[in-house]
Amino acid sequence: MKFKGSENYVATQDLMLAVNAAITLKRPLLVKGEPGTGKTMLAEEVAASLGMPLLQWHIKSTTKAQQGLYEYDAVSRLRDSQLSSIEGSEKVKDIHNYILKGVLWQAFTAEEPVALLIDEIDKADIEFPNDLLRELDRMEFYCYETRELVRAKNRPLVFITSNNEKELPDAFLRRCFFHYIKFPDATTMQQIVDVHFPSLKKELLAAAMKTFYEVRNLPGLKKKPSTSELLDWLKLLVAEDIPLEVLQSKDDKVSLPPLLGALLKNEQDVTLFEKLVLMNQRNR
Ligand SMILES: Nc1ncnc2c1ncn2[C@@H]1O[C@H](COP(=O)(O)OP(=O)(O)O)[C@@H](O)[C@H]1O
Numbered sequence: 392m393k394f395k396g397s398e399n400y401v402a403t404q405d406l407m408l409a410v411n412a413a414i415t416l417k418r419p420l421l422v423k424g425e426p427g428t429g430k431t432m433l434a435e436e437v438a439a440s441l442g443m444p445l446l447q448w449h450i451k452s453t454t455k456a457q458q459g460l461y462e463y464d465a466v467s468r469l470r471d472s473q474l475s476s477i478e479g480s481e482k483v484k485d486i487h488n489y490i491l492k493g494v495l496w497q498a499f500t501a502e503e504p505v506a507l508l509i510d511e512i513d514k515a516d517i518e519f520p521n522d523l524l525r526e527l528d529r530m531e532f533y534c535y536e537t538r539e540l541v542r543a544k545n546r547p548l549v550f551i552t553s554n555n556e557k558e559l560p561d562a563f564l565r566r567c568f569f570h571y572i573k574f575p576d577a578t579t580m581q582q583i584v585d586v587h588f589p590s591l592k593k594e595l596l597a598a599a600m601k602t603f604y605e606v607r608n609l610p611g612l613k614k615k616p617s618t619s620e621l622l623d624w625l626k627l628l629v630a631e632d633i634p635l636e637v638l639q640s641k642d643d644k645v646s647l648p649p650l651l652g653a654l655l656k657n658e659q660d661v662t663l664f665e666k667l668v669l670m671n672q673r674n675r
């Protein structure tokens with residue numbers, strides 16, 4: 392079982408190495424990086440290229456670790472017990488009917504090996520990663536309501552992503568293989584764009600990339616645009632049929648690019664960029 396990249400996803404050498412290291416170690420792969428650098432898509436692509444189904448668990452600030460294991464729906468059981476039909480009371484007797492299996496339970500009991508994505512783990516509270524340590528380590532947990540031990544038939548291939556909004560506990564980190572997806576350099580970015588827009592005109596792409604990196608490298612930006620923003624912007628440039636001349640300034644001065652809202656997402660950043668453009672024009 393080896394990941395060698397895929398047609399839709401540009402994986403750098405070190406990223407492929409990290410994926411394979413996690414597979415070899417049988418440890419979760421913890422992927423960090425700026426939003427929009429392909430963390431979620433990595434899990435989807437690895438699963439697809441290894442032919443594994445992918446179970447996804449998208450974490451919110453209110454998500455609890457227990458929800459990934461199972462939840463006991465006592466309210467439905469009580470309601471069913473009050474609606475006293477005959478088949479209903481049969482159902483009420485068996486507690487299994489009221490256990491909602493979480494993604495970990497599903498992953499552990501799947502017939503074939505599966506991949507499991509725990510997406511944006513840093514959204515949850517600090518206890519969340521710690522609460523999952525044992526389950527991810529031993530690949531088993533106990534269901535008190537049904538008195539059964541749920542143990543993984545096959546060890547799932549686990550991906551955990553983080554946007555780095557919170558630090559993760561050391562005990563948790565110890566159990567993962569870690570990879571940071573660096574922001575793609577120009578060559579890699581070119582490849583990524585090629586995957587999404589194979590027939591984009593060379594000149595337009597070159598001009599757009601130049602503008603994109605100018606915007607991105609502006610010192611003091613609150614939110615730097617990333618890969619997904621560039622792709623959105625290119626899509627718009629193509630859809631709106633923006634002519635090349637609008638992007639290329641003759642004298643190599645910075646000008647305000649069209650559809651800037653695809654790249655910069657808050658007014659301070661836009662103002663900052665406008666100032667730069669103004670300064671440039673004065674220096675003419
Ligand atoms: N290496 C890559 N190859 C191809 N497309 C990419 C790559 N990285 C990012 N993308 C594009 O950027 C989008 C956002 O990626 P996503 O996985 O949602 O980012 P993240 O989870 O890191 O926020 C994807 O839908 C994909 O279109």
Ligand SMILES: [Mg+2]
Nearest residue numbers: 430431432510
């Ligand atoms: Mg994501």
